[in-house]
Amino acid sequence: MGMRVVLEHLTKVFPNRNRKIHSDVIAVNDFSFEIPDGQLVGLLGPSGCGKSTTLNLICGLETPTSGKIIFGDDDVTRLPPENRGVGFVFQNYALYPHLTVLENILFPLQNLKGSAKLSKEEMLRRARDAARLVQIDTLLDRKPSEMSGGQQQRVAIARALVKMPRVLLLDEPLSNLDARLRLQTREEIRRIQQETKITTIFVTHDQEEAMSISDMIVVMKDGVVQQIGRPQDVYDSPINLFVAKFLGTPPINVFEGRVKNGRLFAGENDILPAKGVSDREVYVGIRPEGFILDENGPLACGLTRVEVMGRDTSVVSTHPAAQSVSIRSIISAENRVDTDSKTVRFSVKPAKVFIFDRETEERIRFSAD
Amino acid sequence: MKNNNLKGWLYLLPAILFLGCFMVYPLIDVLVYSFEEGYNFASQTSFGLGLYNYAYVLHDGYFLQAVKNTFILVIITVPLSTGVALLISLGLNAIKPLRNLYQTIYFLPYVTNTLAVGLVFMILFKKTAYTDGMVNLLIHFFGGESVDFIDGPYWAKMFVMCFYTVWVVMPFKVLILTSALASVNPDYYRAARVDATPKRRIFTRITLPMISPMVFYLIITGFIGAFKAYSDEVALFGTDLNAAGMNTIVGYVYDMLYGDSGGYPSYASAAALILFVIVLTITCVNLLVSKKHVHY
Numbered sequence: 218m219g220m221r222v223v224l225e226h227l228t229k230v231f232p233n234r235n236r237k238i239h240s241d242v243i244a245v246n247d248f249s250f251e252i253p254d255g256q257l258v259g260l261l262g263p264s265g266c267g268k269s270t271t272l273n274l275i276c277g278l279e280t281p282t283s284g285k286i287i288f289g290d291d292d293v294t295r296l297p298p299e300n301r302g303v304g305f306v307f308q309n310y311a312l313y314p315h316l317t318v319l320e321n322i323l324f325p326l327q328n329l330k331g332s333a334k335l336s337k338e339e340m341l342r343r344a345r346d347a348a349r350l351v352q353i354d355t356l357l358d359r360k361p362s363e364m365s366g367g368q369q370q371r372v373a374i375a376r377a378l379v380k381m382p383r384v385l386l387l388d389e390p391l392s393n394l395d396a397r398l399r400l401q402t403r404e405e406i407r408r409i410q411q412e413t414k415i416t417t418i419f420v421t422h423d424q425e426e427a428m429s430i431s432d433m434i435v436v437m438k439d440g441v442v443q444q445i446g447r448p449q450d451v452y453d454s455p456i457n458l459f460v461a462k463f464l465g466t467p468p469i470n471v472f473e474g475r476v477k478n479g480r481l482f483a484g485e486n487d488i489l490p491a492k493g494v495s496d497r498e499v500y501v502g503i504r505p506e507g508f509i510l511d512e513n514g515p516l517a518c519g520l521t522r523v524e525v526m527g528r529d530t531s532v533v534s535t536h537p538a539a540q541s542v543s544i545r546s547i548i549s550a551e552n553r554v555d556t557d558s559k560t561v562r563f564s565v566k567p568a569k570v571f572i573f574d575r576e577t578e579e580r581i582r583f584s585a586d
Numbered sequence: 587m588k589n590n591n592l593k594g595w596l597y598l599l600p601a602i603l604f605l606g607c608f609m610v611y612p613l614i615d616v617l618v619y620s621f622e623e624g625y626n627f628a629s630q631t632s633f634g635l636g637l638y639n640y641a642y643v644l645h646d647g648y649f650l651q652a653v654k655n656t657f658i659l660v661i662i663t664v665p666l667s668t669g670v671a672l673l674i675s676l677g678l679n680a681i682k683p684l685r686n687l688y689q690t691i692y693f694l695p696y697v698t699n700t701l702a703v704g705l706v707f708m709i710l711f712k713k714t715a716y717t718d719g720m721v722n723l724l725i726h727f728f729g730g731e732s733v734d735f736i737d738g739p740y741w742a743k744m745f746v747m748c749f750y751t752v753w754v755v756m757p758f759k760v761l762i763l764t765s766a767l768a769s770v771n772p773d774y775y776r777a778a779r780v781d782a783t784p785k786r787r788i789f790t791r792i793t794l795p796m797i798s799p800m801v802f803y804l805i806i807t808g809f810i811g812a813f814k815a816y817s818d819e820v821a822l823f824g825t826d827l828n829a830a831g832m833n834t835i836v837g838y839v840y841d842m843l844y845g846d847s848g849g850y851p852s853y854a855s856a857a858a859l860i861l862f863v864i865v866l867t868i869t870c871v872n873l874l875v876s877k878k879h880v881h882y
Contacts, residue, residue, distance in 0.1 A: 278776055299782030311773040315795040315881035324791075325781035380781070 220289045220383040220416050222252040222275065227284035229270050229440075244270040246440040248284070252433070255414040257407065259427030259448075262437035263463070268420045269388055271437070275418060276386050277301050288383055301384075304377030304415075308389040310369050312361040318372050319357040322347055325380045347379040350409060367398040374409060385410070387419035391426055403430050424464050428452065436460050453568075458578035461502045461571055470544040472536065474501040474572070481572065481583070484538025488515045488565055491572070491583040498575040500540075507569025508532070508546035510554065514564035518544065523554045530554065534561055619855035632852075639856035648828045649857060652838040658744060659751060659834070660812040667752040668804050671759035676789075678760070679767045689764065696757035703754060704821025711735035711746050736823065743823065743832055750818055755811065759804050766800035767793070798880045806872055813865050816840065835861045 227248040233241045245267045252258050260268040273279040275286060277298030286294045293301045312321050322344040326335055335343070348354040351371040361369050370390065377385055390406060391399045407430040410417045421427050427434045428448040436443045436451065436459075444456045455461035461469050472483040475498050481491035483501045508516075510532075518534035521543055525531075532546045532554055546563065548554075554561060567585035574581055619625060620639055622632040643649050678688055695703060710720045713734050717723070722732040733739070735746045770793065778788050794801075816836040819827055827833035828841060835857060842854035 276780060278779070298780045303780060305777065305780045307773045307777060309771070309773055311771065311777040313774065313792060313795075315798075316791075324783075328782045328784065328787065376781075 221254045221287075222384055222416055222418070223285075223287040224248050224250045224252075224271075224275070225285040225287070227271070227274060227286065228282050229267070229274060229279060230282045243440050245274065245281075248442055250435060250442065250445060252416060252418065255416055256432040257410045257417045257430060258419070259431035259434045260418060260420045260437060261424055261427040261434050261463070262422065262443075264422055265439075266437040267440035268422075268437050270440075272386050272388055272418065272420050275384070276303050276305050278305075302380075302382050304380065304382035304385045306370075306373045306377050306385070306387040306390055308392060310361075310373040310393075312369055312372055312376070314361050316360075317357065318348070318353060318359050318361070318364075319344060321361070321372055322357075322375050322379050325376060329380070343379055344375075347375040350378065350412065351375045351405070365398075366394050367402055370394065370402055371405070374406070378409070378413065378415070382415065385413075385415045385417040387417065389421060390419055391421065391423070399426070406430060425466055428464065436463060438463075454580075455502075455571060456580055458500055458502065458573040458580075461573070461580075465504060467505045467531070467545045467547070469502045469504050469571075470546070471540040472501040472503070472538045473540065473575075474499050474538060476572070476583075481570070483516060484536060486516050486538075489567055489570060489585050491585065494572070494581055494583045499581065500573040500575060500578070502571040502573065503546075503565055504569040505531075505545050505547040507566045508548060508563040509566065510548050510552045511562055511564040514562040516563040516565060518561050518563065520554070520556070520558055520561040523556050525550070532561060616855045616858055619851050620859050622852055625852045639852045640860070643853055643856045643860065646853075648833060648841075649835075649838050651828075651831060652833040652835050655744070655747075655832060656813060656815065656834045659748060659815055660809060662748045663751045663755070664805060664808040664812055666748070667755050667759060668801065668808060670752065671756055671763055671804070672801070674756075674760050675763035675767055678764050689761075692760045693757045695753060696761070700754065700817055701821050703750070704818070707746065707750055707822060708736070713737070737830075740831060743830065746822060747819060747832060750822055751812065751815065754818060755808065759808075762800055762804060763797065766797040770796045795881045799882055802872075802876045802880045806869060809868055809872065810865055813861065813868075835864075 227245055228243070229245040231242040231244055248271060260271055262268045270279060274281050277293070277296060277300075281294065284294070285292060288301065298305075313324065316324065323340055326340045326343060329335060345354060345357075348357060351374050353368055353371045353375065356364060356368060361372065364372070370393075374385075374387075374390075387406070391402055394402055403426055406417075406419070419427075419431075431448055433446065434448050434451055435445045438459050444451050444460045451460065452464050455464065458471070462471065474481065474483040475496070476482070476491050476494045477496050479490060479492055479494075480487050481489045481499075481501065483503075488501075516536070518536045521533040521535060523530060523532055528550060529547050530550050530552065532548060533543050534546070535542070536544055570585075572581045572583060573579060621635045621637070623634055623636045623638045625632040674692060678685060678692070681688070708719075711722075712719050713722065713732070713736065718726070718732045719735070721735065725732060733742050735742045737743075774792055774796070775788065778792055783792075814836050815834050819832055819834055819837060823830040823832045826846070827837045828845075833841070839854045839857045839861070842850045842857060
């Protein structure tokens with residue numbers, strides 16, 4: 218059973234301990250968001266953006282400086298974590314190393330008091346159910362140190378789920394796993410979430426991770442929410458340069474450019490018509506998949522190398538107006554690039570081209586028709 | 587291969603030489619002394635080998651008194667000092683302001699000379715022509731009879747001795763336990779909080795197992811240290827511990843070698859070996875018990 222989670226103007230200010238800087242640290246700034254019942258939400262941002270603090274606020278391990286947290290219809294802002302009905306999976310799992318897997322999973326149940334108290338058999342049954350859900354029911358007698366990182370992660374999830382929380386919170390759930398396990402475990406998290414229908418919020422700095430399994434993602438920067446939406450929507454329509462840069466692998470290619478007389482220029486290359494935008498200096502962002510190999514294309518680049526990846530081909534090139542040293546474009550493998558040539562020319566797909574104000578870095582909408 | 591072996595031994599030679607000279611040889615020597623009957627230090631001769639030295643020591647009233655004192659000291663001070671040190675460390679860990687100051691204060695006795703601490707205890711407990719001592723003044727204040735803690739009844743002297751020992755060994759234990767407590771990952775406590783774990787259960791099921799290797803280390807070294815107690819007793823009761831009835835096993839060994847009644851290396855060796863066997867047994871028992879309760 219899931220639960221709607223509402224955050225209203227949530228703000229967390231940490232008092233400053235550094236005498237050299239005289240301002241306090243605003244970890245989370247005016248965060249408002251309603252998470253619908255039973256959804257998987259990814260909090261995404263670079264390190265230090267306040268995403269973990271947000272998670273701790275929802276959990277109750279931190280109390281907000283101002284703002285409200287509402288679970289369902291209950292205001293839980295001032296409730297301690299134990300009374301909120303949340304399950305928390307720590308980044309390092311925080312499994313008790315001296316207890317077996319079964320004892321770890323039983324631990325939260327043994328804390329129940331009064332009317333919530335369970336019989337021994339009931340506790341065991343629920344622990345086994347939770348273990349079966351995360352597929353570690355054959356490892357119940359092991360100690361955490363005798364398990365792999367992925368298995369420990371599952372135990373941590375089972376321990377968080379066993380008391381049937383209203384909300385499941387995961388702090389960087391995949392960061393301690395190697396690449397292969399990461400892929401596997403994120404599918405696992407998705408599956409468990411869909412089976413249990415528990416409203417789940419997880420924190421990550423890895424956009425791929427967030428995009429791949431979330432129903433919704435929240436992109437944060439410096440404590441401020443940048444954009445909230447379905448992963449594909451946020452990717453297809455980033456609200457500013459930061460979000461555009463943060464989402465997508467390989468990352469978006471950014472050029473210095475300008476709009477002049479209804480035309481969009483990347484450097485000196487006139488790449489697209491840009492209607493509805495007054496003349497100004499802009500940043501031009503082009504997704505790697507937005508390039509089309511075209512002998513007569515407007516975007517002229519110096520060819521560095523071609524990386525064949527089977528399914529598609531990655532062309533690494535340079536452009537004088539590009540912000541990064543190299544620009545990377547992905548084209549389908551049917552196109553053959555003349556690797557002996559010093560230059561390569563592209564035309565671009567209008568839907569994959571975004572322009573941003575040079576000053577504010579906010580997205581400017583334009584029409585290419 | 588053979589060449590390599592030789593090289594290996596060559597590299598080990600300095601260590602083997604030193605350890606052999608200063609550790610192994612004396613150990614064997616003590617063992618030999620303890621079986622040599624009527625050994626004469628001056629002429630380096632003996633009547634023969636036998637168990638007489640052990641029989642003598644085990645029937646010596648002073649030795650039995652020393653064993654009794656040592657055991658009382660060990661049984662009282664080791665659990666008491668470890669327990670109190672744990673409480674102090676928990677307290678230190680729980681406070682934020684002035685923690686460093688308190689840590690320093692608790693650690694001060696460790697860097698203070700034993701004899702200086704003994705002097706302070708004299709002021710606290712000793713009766714002189716001028717004063718009954720601080721503690722007696724306190725007892726008077728609450729309407730009690732004054733007690734001679736240094737030259738008085740056995741229990742009073744034993745009390746001072748235990749009190750003193752606990753006081754002296756405490757700082758080190760506090761130091762070790764505070765750092766052990768501080769090294770427990772705070773995420774465990776956060777996880778426990780999210781799971782609504784009662785305070786007492788957090789302590790018994792999380793904190794204690796997490797620091798159990800350190801507690802165990804303190805208990806083992808505490809036992810060994812208390813069995814070897816000697817200098818503290820001298821600081822309190824003077825060098826004639828037999829007369830004061832406060833001798834310890836190590837004190838007995840020393841007296842047998844160099845004391846006023848000394849000059850008997852064979853008896854001393856026998857007593858030392860008996861002590862060795864006792865410590866070995868206790869440590870083995872400790873190790874066995876710890877297997878179940880210590881989590882590395």
